[in-house]
Amino acid sequence: MKIATFNINGIKARFEALQDWLREAEPDVALLQEIKSVDEGFPREIFEEMGYRVETHGQKSFNGVAILSRLPLEDVTRGLPGDETDEQARWIEATVIGQRALRVACLYLPNGNPAPGPKYDYKLAWMERMRAHAEALLDSEEPVILAGDYNIIPQDEDAAKPEAWREDALALPESRAAFRRILNLGYTEAFRTRVPGPGHYSFWDYQAGAWQRNNGIRIDHLLLSPQAADLLRDVGIDKDIRAREKPSDHVPVWIELDA
């Protein structure tokens, strides 16, 4: 089973590029962030005609997540548990029925800038809620995959210019510590367990020729529970699509599982 995460930065601007990539990469499950659309505005028919089930958790203008799956989905839930007053659409979760059942979450973790400030406070509180939920998910019998735009640069080697991110919410020590607390529950970050060293990125800013200068950061991650890590066969980043017409500022990151 191939599972990919992709921050598309707006479905209205990206549905053609998204279709092209789906045809080429053929993921069984595509986890999308920043759809920037309400549920009714998501062009679900386009993807249903390609054989995908479509589950969205949208919001007007900002945020919004979605799951496209060629495999059956069960028990779809929307929203990160732990705060009923949180109205931001950043989490959708479903059980994917392949050769075996996998619990898959698609997440868009808050950016948190500027830090310090209320947005950074929200990021850290959200990560603590995620930690609690990630811990609860480990109690299930199923392999668990937590994938999406984490807005976290885990280590300096995950940025082309780490010094430029020193004061940024994506790289502050408190941000990295909150990310490690989730990993230390027993999750494995899929890409890093297979590919060591610097130079691997999933985001290049639109500004200042970041792509042309390869000034990137690696902030899109797939975290695997121990049962899911046992199934890991391959990982990759579809870097080349960043060079196309009207690209997202992120590119897809994917895993292949024996499942």
Next chain:
DNA sequence: ATGGTCGAGAGTCGA
């Protein structure tokens, strides 16, 4: 140090 670019959709904010 500054300004640089996108997307959504409304006359600006978030990234």
